[in-house]
Amino acid sequence: MTYSYNCLLVNDIGGGVFHVQLNRTKQLNALDQEIWDEIGNVFNKLDTDSNCRVVILSGNGRAFSTGIDLTSFSSSLAMDENLDVARRSRNMLRMIEKMQYSFTLIEKCSKPVIAAIHGYCLGGGIDITSACDIRYCSKETDFSVKEVAVGLAADVGSLNRLPHIIGNHSWLREVALTARHFGAKEALEQGYVSRVFETYDALIAAAKETAKTIATSSPVAVQGTKVVLNYARDHTVDDSLRYVAMWNMSQLQTDDIAESAVAVMTKGPKPNYSKL
Structure with missing residues (x-):
């Protein structure tokens, strides 16, 4: 752009x-x-x-x-x-x-x-x-x-x-x-x-x-965190918990989690996450 x-x-x-x-x-x-x-x-x-x-x-x-x-x-x-x-x-x-x-x-x-x-x-x-x-x-x-x-x-x-x-x-x-x-x-x-x-x-x-x-962190995790925080500000805790569950039912399937886990366990550098 x-x-x-x-x-x-x-x-x-x-x-x-x-x-x-x-x-x-x-x-x-x-x-x-x-x-x-x-x-x-x-x-x-x-x-x-x-x-x-x-x-x-x-x-x-x-x-x-x-x-x-x-x-x-x-x-x-x-x-x-x-x-x-x-x-x-x-x-x-x-x-x-x-x-x-x-x-x-x-x-x-x-x-x-x-x-x-x-x-x-x-x-x-x-x-x-x-x-x-x-x-x-x-x-x-x-x-x-x-x-x-x-x-x-x-x-x-x-x-x-x-x-x-x-x-x-x-x-x-x-x-x-x-x-x-x-x-x-x-x-x-x-x-x-x-x-x-x-x-x-x-x-x-x-x-x-x-x-x-x-x-340097996973864009899936970072953007999801912002979205959920914004939603939580304007809704009840129960509503927000339901929202993040619905959000993560797809987002938890990202490859970023496995890549991040390997980096943490091996004490290696952060992965080069794909663009989002």
Whole structure:
């Protein structure tokens, strides 16, 4: 597959790892309609690219993302005054659902996605990173669930995914209702990120190391693990147990299990697993 975009940089860095970078550097990777559409497109393609096993997602330049580019979206928010309220509302609904789906494709991508966050991660940046599987950041990162400050309730993922990520709902409601900024230390304490690094270079190096470790494991096992974890988050334990049993009734028949068992028992290197 080819990956050519105006607002994204996509590189195959080897070993089954792809690096996707938001690339509106002059705008601190603020999200306009073009980059929004490209994010959905690239993760839809990576989902079925057998050369890709893990994705790193970061921002090029000085920030991960400062959130929605309000200037670029002003025309989209202006509804046709010739339409009645019902029809204007239906058009608004379609626009919101389309925007939601672009970020949901990150979550639905069968390949694990590691967010490497630095600089600013505001508003839409939280929406994007909350859809990722693993989140790392550098120590200077400035976070904010920003939408209340610009007059709206966040509607493309933050308020829906954060309650499943962060156990302290009092803290979550505080930062969402006040739009106050918080730093890397607080993000780590509350469980939004799992690791904090001194520098951007150390952040990217660690993301690559984790990605390469994941990419050397069986893609059947890795992708199955992500699918089952996502299902378990939204269902009861009983439902999830039934789901993984149904999932594994076919997946346990993979050759990857026998190859992995031989490597473990002989203390040999990991197998070179077939593409999936």
